[in-house]
Amino acid sequence: xxxxxxxxxxxxxxxxxxxxxxxxxxACMHAAEKxxxxxxxRFDAHTPFPVHGMDGAMGLPDxxxxxxxxxxxxxGLLSAIALITYCNGIDYALVxxxxxxxxxxxxxxxxxxxxxxxxxxxxxxxxxxMNRLPRHHHPVFESDRFRAFSDDKFFVxxxxxxxKYDTASTQALLEGTHPNHIExxxxxxS
Amino acid sequence: MSAEKTDYRVTGxxxxxxxxxxxxxxxxxxxxxxYGYTVDAQRFAFSYLFGFFAxxxxxxxxxxxxxLQHVTNAGWSVTVRRTAEVFMSALPIFxxxxxxxxxxxxxxxxxxxxxxxVHAAASHEHGEAAExxxxxxxxxxxxxxxQAGQVLSEEQIEHQLHGELMASKSPFLNRGFxxxxxxxxxxxxxxxxxxxxxxxxxQDTTKDLGLTASSQGMAPASLVLLGLTxxxxxxxxxxxxxxxxxxxxxxxxxxxxxxxxxxxxxTLVTYGLRSSGASGKAITTEHFHxxxxxxxxxxVFWAYISFSQFFLIWYASIPEETVFFHMRWSDGPWKSVSxxxxxxxxxxxxxxxISRNTKRFFxxxxxxxxxxxxxxxxxxxxxxxxxxxxxxxRGVLPTHAESFAPHWLDLACLLGxxxxxxxxxxxxxxxxPVVPVGDPRMSRSAHFENA
Numbered sequence: 217x218x219x220x221x222x223x224x225x226x227x228x229x230x231x232x233x234x235x236x237x238x239x240x241x242x243a244c245m246h247a248a249e250k251x252x253x254x255x256x257x258r259f260d261a262h263t264p265f266p267v268h269g270m271d272g273a274m275g276l277p278d279x280x281x282x283x284x285x286x287x288x289x290x291x292g293l294l295s296a297i298a299l300i301t302y303c304n305g306i307d308y309a310l311v312x313x314x315x316x317x318x319x320x321x322x323x324x325x326x327x328x329x330x331x332x333x334x335x336x337x338x339x340x341x342x343x344x345x346m347n348r349l350p351r352h353h354h355p356v357f358e359s360d361r362f363r364a365f366s367d368d369k370f371f372v373x374x375x376x377x378x379x380k381y382d383t384a385s386t387q388a389l390l391e392g393t394h395p396n397h398i399e400x401x402x403x404x405x406s
Numbered sequence: 407m408s409a410e411k412t413d414y415r416v417t418g419x420x421x422x423x424x425x426x427x428x429x430x431x432x433x434x435x436x437x438x439x440x441y442g443y444t445v446d447a448q449r450f451a452f453s454y455l456f457g458f459f460a461x462x463x464x465x466x467x468x469x470x471x472x473x474l475q476h477v478t479n480a481g482w483s484v485t486v487r488r489t490a491e492v493f494m495s496a497l498p499i500f501x502x503x504x505x506x507x508x509x510x511x512x513x514x515x516x517x518x519x520x521x522x523x524v525h526a527a528a529s530h531e532h533g534e535a536a537e538x539x540x541x542x543x544x545x546x547x548x549x550x551x552x553q554a555g556q557v558l559s560e561e562q563i564e565h566q567l568h569g570e571l572m573a574s575k576s577p578f579l580n581r582g583f584x585x586x587x588x589x590x591x592x593x594x595x596x597x598x599x600x601x602x603x604x605x606x607x608x609q610d611t612t613k614d615l616g617l618t619a620s621s622q623g624m625a626p627a628s629l630v631l632l633g634l635t636x637x638x639x640x641x642x643x644x645x646x647x648x649x650x651x652x653x654x655x656x657x658x659x660x661x662x663x664x665x666x667x668x669x670x671x672x673t674l675v676t677y678g679l680r681s682s683g684a685s686g687k688a689i690t691t692e693h694f695h696x697x698x699x700x701x702x703x704x705x706v707f708w709a710y711i712s713f714s715q716f717f718l719i720w721y722a723s724i725p726e727e728t729v730f731f732h733m734r735w736s737d738g739p740w741k742s743v744s745x746x747x748x749x750x751x752x753x754x755x756x757x758x759x760i761s762r763n764t765k766r767f768f769x770x771x772x773x774x775x776x777x778x779x780x781x782x783x784x785x786x787x788x789x790x791x792x793x794x795x796x797x798x799x800r801g802v803l804p805t806h807a808e809s810f811a812p813h814w815l816d817l818a819c820l821l822g823x824x825x826x827x828x829x830x831x832x833x834x835x836x837x838x839p840v841v842p843v844g845d846p847r848m849s850r851s852a853h854f855e856n857a
Contacts, residue, residue, distance in 0.1 A: 268855045282761070313721060321720050324713060 219391045221398045224358050229402030232355040234374045234386060235362060236395035241267045244370035247393035248273040251374065254389060258378040262356075262365040284342035285335050292334025296327040355403040362399075369396075412686035414839035419682035421840075425832035432825020438818035439506075449815055451510035452796040457819035458507055459644060460788035461827045462500050463660060466636050467668025468493035469595070470661070472602055473632065476625035482696055484851035485688040485841045486676050488606065492838075493671065495603040496830035501592040503823055507643065508585070513799070517572060517579040517649040571650060571726075579646055587642055591635045598628050603834075609844035618846065636661055647795040651730050655715045662708035667784040669701040670777040677774060679840050688841045688852045691766050695856050698765030698773045705759070705780060709752040732804060733794040739810030743790050751783040785820065 223231075238244045244261055251259050252275035261270055300323050304310065309317040344350065356362050356373055365371050372395075374386060390398055416422045443450040471490045475483045512518050558566070577583075602621055609617040637657025645656050653659075673694065679685045716735075719727045734740045755776045758764060764772035793816075797809035842848065 278763070314723060315721075321717060324717065 219395060219398055221387065221400065223400045224402060226358070226402050226404050229404040231376045231383065231400050232403035232405075233376065233401045234381075234390065235356060235359055235399045235401060236372045236374075236390045236393065237361055237364075237397045237399075238370040238372070238393075238395050241370055243394065244372060245270055245273045247372045247390065247395070250389060250393055251372065255380050256374060256378050257380075258375040260373050262362070262371040262373065264366055264368065264370075267370075279346075281339065281342050281346060284346075285338045288338025288342070289331045289335040292330040292332070293327050295334070296330035297323060299330075300326055355401045358401050358403075359399050361397060412683075414684065414686060414688065414841045414843055416679070416682070416684045416836055416840060419684050421679065421682055421684060421832065422836050425829045425836060428825050428832055429829035430825070431821050432823075432827075432829055435818050435820070435822025435825050437822075439815065439822045442815040442818060443506075446815070447510065448513045448799065449796070449813055450819070451507075451513035452793055452799075453813060453815040453819040454506050454510065454823070455514060455643065455647075456789055456792040456816060457821075457823040458500070458503055459792065460785050460820065461823050462503075462639075463664045463784070463788065464667050464671060465493060465497040465500065465827065466595075466632070466661075467664030467666075468672070469497060469599060469602075469632060470629075470636075470665060471668050471672065473625050473629045476602075476622045477629060479622060481847045481850045482693070482854050484845045484847045485685065486672060486693050486697065487845075488838070488840055488842050489676050489679065489835075490668065490672055491603055491606050491842075492831050492834045493668065493675075494599050495834050496827055497599045498592065498596040499827060499830050501596070503826060504588060504592070508588070511581075511584075514795075515579075515646055515649065516799070517575065517646060518581065568650065575649060579649055584642060587638060591639050594631055594635050598624075598632065602628075606842055606845075607838050609842060610839055611844065613844040613846075615846060633657075633661065636664065644791055647792065648730060648733075648798070650726055653715055653719070653727070653730065655711060655718075659708075659711045659715055662704060662711045663784060663787060665704040666701065666708050666780055669697060669704060670780040670784070673697045673701060673773060673777040674781070677770060684840050686841075688848070690852070691770075692854055692856050693851075694770050694773055695762070695765045698759055698776075701773075701777060701780065702756070702759040702765075705752065705755055709756075733798060733809075734790065734804070736804045738803075738805040739807055740790070740794055740804055743786065743810065747783065747787055747790060750779060751787060755780055755783075789816070 236247060238247065241263060244263060245267060248259070248261050248270065252273065259274070261267070261274060263270070301318060305318040311317065315322060356371075361369070362371060372390070372393075374381065374390070380386075387398065387400075439450060439454060442453070468490045472487060472494050474480075475487050475490075507514070572579075601624065605617045605621045608614070637660075640657050640660040644660075645652065676685070676689050676693065676697070680689045716731060719731055734744050758772055758776040758779075764776070794804065794809065797804065797806075797811075802809045845851075
């Protein structure tokens with residue numbers, strides 16, 4: 217029990233996040249593995265650079281973003297086909313450049329562009345949505361030490377809302393991973 | 407990682423003797439092709455050009471791949487680079503394999519005949535026939551400048567214009583310059599691939615960092631040279647099969663095809679080397695993931711370029727441009743081949759290779775299947791590039807069922823050229839480690855991970 221534990225309080229707050237600080241990516245990854253093995257799901261790692269193998273250490277499944285992008289791309293493709301067929305084939309059938317109103321080679325550029333556009337929307341907004349962004353505030357930013365996550369320190373944060381969270385046992389588990397410091401950060405959001 | 411030692415050589419695996427099998431197939435194929443030449447020299451010319459060009463494009467693609475790795479200082483690809491290098495190193499052998507093409511150029515290239523003279527004669531003939539039915543003086547004003555006072559039929563004008571077009575192209579399309587350019591291409595390819603390969607294998611023993619610097623230093627200029635020679639070689643050897651037709655994107659299209667086929671072959675061969683144990687643990691799932699990404703990306707690029715070529719010609723609808731697709735997209739047997747290329751060279755591989763999972767998991771089986779399909783479709787596409795011109799040379803209309811007439815010579819020439827080329831490739835492979843053991847980035851490449 218040599219690890220220093222401090223609590224950052226806010227008026228009317230309850231514990232929201234437990235933050236553990238490490239000096240090396242290895243220690244940080246080891247802590248993530250322990251949390252994964254203990255069954256935690258709502259925790260995150262914060263590192264100054266991408267750490268290879270962290271996805272596996274955190275037990276993150278494959279991102280489902282690809283399916284959103286694929287669905288949006290397909291929507292874009294079908295929208296383009298519907299748009300051209302209706303506009304150029306039904307509503308205002310016009311012979312352009314000697315080509316019949318519905319001539320499929322001329323569909324391709326529009327189909328391509330709308331597929332790409334919708335896919336890009338799917339990728340950007342899908343990513344934001346799955347990360348629950350934009351979010352104006354997160355309790356970890358109450359910690360002054362946390363600023364070093366973009367400099368030379370490595371952090372693991374555990375949300376108190378995690379079903380496996382228990383004040384005493386989670387703290388003990390994190391202490392077992394030999395962090396420099398543990399902070400319990402409160403938040404007063406309901 | 408484990409301390410398991412390996413010398414990264416194919417000794418003791420099936421790859422060690424692969425060159426003998428390839429050489430056997432090559433000799434049999436060339437013997438068959440030689441017999442075919444005595445039976446039907448014109449058919450031989452087109453079949454041989456197909457086999458020659460299909461494998462040449464593979465060798466050029468492997469050279470592009472090696473240069474791209476040097477120009478980008480790529481660390482990930484070091485352990486698969488040697489495989490590309492052996493496929494590159496046999497590029498000069500195409501200088502020998504070019505001889506039958508040179509010998510049959512009269513059968514292949516219409517511009518070898520004196521077009522201006524042929525068409526002048528034709529127009530004169532028609533002119534005499536026309537005179538019989540018309541009163542010469544009546545339509546004087548409509549006559550062509552060259553034969554003022556004489557009425558020209560539409561056919562005559564066509565002959566005359568075509569003759570003039572061919573005459574205007576003759577400063578480029580003539581025997582002397584054609585051979586001069588061919589010699590220049592082969593000389594550039596020989597010097598370039600020899601230097602790159604020598605640098606790489608020398609480093610196996612010396613571990614000299616200067617050799618990496620040397621290859622990287624020559625890479626940018628070499629890429630430009632290789633791009634130009636590939637473009638003009640495809641203009642000379644395939645596009646000029648139809649000398650009245652031109653497409654400025656043709657060289658890019660061949661470059662795209664070369665990248666697709668070389669990445670497909672690289673994927674298949676590196677997988678085979680890993681399965682045989684020759685490459686030890688140097689080639690991992692990460693390499694297949696990256697090769698798969700490049701294969702997918704370049705196949706999309708190939709589709710983009712191929713469609714661009716089709717689309718602009720289709721939209722503008724200018725006769726001298728549409729003739730290429732008239733031969734391949736009119737209702738007839740070649741249209742089925744065109745549709746098969748769209749579906750099996752683009753749509754199916756696109757869906758097979760788009761997912762990260764198919765490139766990393768299922769024991770790479772989906773990736774291997776996609777690469778095999780693209781390899782087969784490369785040969786179909788090259789066949790589609792060359793053989794419609796055989797029908798045209800015999801005056802068979804593209805709507806006629808006979809315009810698509812596969813012949814045993816096609817296979818004999820493909821196996822003949824392919825066997826000789828692959829024998830040279832596998833012979834080199836057996837002589838050197840299958841990964842560049844002296845490269846300073848070896849360990850980085852063996853252990854890298856896709857983020």
